Amino acid sequence: MTVKYTREHEWIRIEGDTATVGVTFYAQEQLGDVVFVELPDADTSADQGTEVAVVESVKAASDIYAPVTGTIVESNAELSNRPELVNEDPENDGWFFKIKITDTSELEDLLDEADYQAFIQEEL
Amino acid sequence: MTDLHSLVLESFHAEQGARFGPFAGYRMPIQYPLGVKGEHIHTRDAVGLFDVSHMGQLLIEGAGATKALERLVPASLQDMTRGQIRYSQLTLDNGGILDDLMLTRWDHESWRLVVNGACKFEDIRHLKTYLPAEVTIRYLDNYSLIAVQGPKARRILSELIPDARTLVFMRSLQTTWNDCDIVLSCCGYTGEDGYEISIAKQFVHELADALTDLAETTWVGLGARNSLRLETGLCLYGNDLTTDTTPIEADLLWSIQKRRRIDGGFLGAKIILKQITDGVSRKRVGIKPKDGKTPLREHTVLKNIAGDLVGEITSGGFGPTRRGPVAMGYVSQYLSALGTELVAEVRGKPLSCTVCDPIFIQQRYVRNLSC
Numbered sequence: 001m002t003v004k005y006t007r008e009h010e011w012i013r014i015e016g017d018t019a020t021v022g023v024t025f026y027a028q029e030q031l032g033d034v035v036f037v038e039l040p041d042a043d044t045s046a047d048q049g050t051e052v053a054v055v056e057s058v059k060a061a062s063d064i065y066a067p068v069t070g071t072i073v074e075s076n077a078e079l080s081n082r083p084e085l086v087n088e089d090p091e092n093d094g095w096f097f098k099i100k101i102t103d104t105s106e107l108e109d110l111l112d113e114a115d116y117q118a119f120i121q122e123e124l
Numbered sequence: 125m126t127d128l129h130s131l132v133l134e135s136f137h138a139e140q141g142a143r144f145g146p147f148a149g150y151r152m153p154i155q156y157p158l159g160v161k162g163e164h165i166h167t168r169d170a171v172g173l174f175d176v177s178h179m180g181q182l183l184i185e186g187a188g189a190t191k192a193l194e195r196l197v198p199a200s201l202q203d204m205t206r207g208q209i210r211y212s213q214l215t216l217d218n219g220g221i222l223d224d225l226m227l228t229r230w231d232h233e234s235w236r237l238v239v240n241g242a243c244k245f246e247d248i249r250h251l252k253t254y255l256p257a258e259v260t261i262r263y264l265d266n267y268s269l270i271a272v273q274g275p276k277a278r279r280i281l282s283e284l285i286p287d288a289r290t291l292v293f294m295r296s297l298q299t300t301w302n303d304c305d306i307v308l309s310c311c312g313y314t315g316e317d318g319y320e321i322s323i324a325k326q327f328v329h330e331l332a333d334a335l336t337d338l339a340e341t342t343w344v345g346l347g348a349r350n351s352l353r354l355e356t357g358l359c360l361y362g363n364d365l366t367t368d369t370t371p372i373e374a375d376l377l378w379s380i381q382k383r384r385r386i387d388g389g390f391l392g393a394k395i396i397l398k399q400i401t402d403g404v405s406r407k408r409v410g411i412k413p414k415d416g417k418t419p420l421r422e423h424t425v426l427k428n429i430a431g432d433l434v435g436e437i438t439s440g441g442f443g444p445t446r447r448g449p450v451a452m453g454y455v456s457q458y459l460s461a462l463g464t465e466l467v468a469e470v471r472g473k474p475l476s477c478t479v480c481d482p483i484f485i486q487q488r489y490v491r492n493l494s495c
Contacts, residue, residue, distance in 0.1 A: 032347070033161035035442040036419055036449075038471075054471065056419050058160040058442050059347055080417075 004067075004107060005116035011091055012067045012110060014101075021067055022095040023055065023086060026120050031057040034086040039075035039097055046070065046099070048106050053096050055086060068106045070099040131177050132268055132325045136332055140343050148241030150178040153345040160347035164444040167274045167314055167352055168485075171281075172344035173335050174271040180244025181267050181322060184251065185234035186259040193235060196254055197227065198371060198390050200381035204229040209294040209311055211379050214239075214250060219370040219395030223247050224361050226311060228296045236296070236307065238269070238320070240361045254391075268328035272335065273318030273344075273352075275488065280338050281319060288319060293489040302330065313349065315356025315487040355443040355450050357410065357483035363422055364408060364438045364452060372399040373454065375408045375482075407460040410482035411437060411451045413468065413475050420451040420477070425469045434459055434466065445485050452482040 004012045009027035013020040028034065036056040046052045046066035053064035053075075075097045079085060085094040101107070111119060128151045131137065137144075142153035153175065156163060166172055184193065194201050199212035208229050214222040223243040228236040239247045244263070251261050272281050282289040287299045287308055296309035307322040323331055335341055344352075350360070359365050365374055370392070377385075377400065384390065388397050411420060419442045426435040440451030459466060464479040 032155065032159050036417055038418070056442065058351060058444065061419070061421060
């Protein structure tokens with residue numbers, strides 16, 4: 001199992017050809033209190049970098065992008081009732097969706113944990 | 125960010141952990157470590173402290189000031205007593221709104237105005253254009269403005285400033301704190317009981333320390349200031365009020381006293397009085413999504429059931445006390461009745477909505493003292 005990150009502050013946990021996607025602890029801090037999450041339906045296909053979900057905080061709405069090209073397998077239904085899970089447990093129970101990866105070579109574009117940590121240090 | 129003005133208390137707010145953002149030409153605290161939701165709820169439950177020194181404080185005085193000001197606002201000023209505050213708008217010839225403001229009658233021919241930060245210089249130009257030479261306009265830029273808002277504001281602020289105990293909503297007085305002259309006004313923009321304190325800049329740091337030390341106070345940024353005003357149906361200039369909206373379209377008829385609805389005599393009166401008698405083509409209303417969950421943001425397009433464009437959301441988001449979406453916007457008059465069904469277009473998808481009262485949380489002003 002590998003965990004990768006995007007420059008849009010998503011984490012991607014890869015198991016075989018499926019990836020679970022959520023936002024990072026840093027992202028939820030920046031978002032503030034999450035009040036609503038709009039998730040993609042299963043079987044939706046998405047190209048890498050396209051908007052697939054929306055997370056709304058008290059402040060504003062932010063897009064969540066598909067980190068890789070693929071087909072949505074499942075969305076986290078729990079977030080519909082408890083959007084605050086994104087703040088409380090962003091990297092576990094606050095996951096957004098699972099995506100079946102079309103082309104695993106796209107994973108090479110993503111950051112590993114050390115690179116991501118360096119990336120957010122630059123942003124700060 | 126380099127051209128932005130700094131608040132006198134900028135380093136104080138930074139020490140409180142504020143995150144800053146640009147607003148009205150100032151670097152303003154947007155939120156503190158408690159977060160927008162926490163700050164909002166704290167203000168509804170206890171006391172929130174707000175540095176709103178970006179707002180423009182003006183003193184207008186001189187022979188004929190009262191009558192001359194009545195040419196610029198639709199509120200009745202002549203019948204106000206000393207220390208009384210009224211909410212009004214600076215109107216334009218087209219009936220549109222240049223800014224909304226609070227006016228305090230300070231003396232027979234002396235008025236204190238508090239105007240929006242983003243509009244203050246335009247307002248001053250407008251006032252200079254229309255007020256006669258005998259009436260002077262002073263921009264009190266050497267004064268800060270601190271708001272103390274919430275159901276416990278009265279009890280808690282009275283420990284520091286005893287006059288707060290007996291001051292009721294929309295009344296103002298001059299008093300002292302720590303041997304320093306202040307103007308204490310019972311008003312605000314959160315829908316809660318509370319005060320605004322005008323104090324000379326050189327003393328504001330001491331006041332901020334004293335307020336911070338009071339029990340149950342917390343600093344609140346512009347994020348929660350926005351959600352607090354939105355939940356209680358209060359308009360934000362630039363979003364809900366503009367030079368293209370009239371006070372009648374904005375559902376602010378209550379702020380135009382009877383004499384002025386009949387006699388007019390203010391900029392745009394011709395159009396505004398006609399709208400009072402004949403009605404308007406569009407009106408400001410509250411909007412809520414039927415799913416009870418999806419926040420509607422500004423510029424969201426509103427359609428009727430047939431799919432015709434009928435309006436737009438002007439302010440919207442999530443109300444932490446309401447625990448759900450809160451929004452206001454303008455719709456065609458024929459669709460403005462409470463309960464009317466509309467369709468909002470959210471990210472390209474239709475979302476069923478209904479027209480509702482824009483006051484999602486009841487305002488809790490203290491208008492008289494019961495004991």
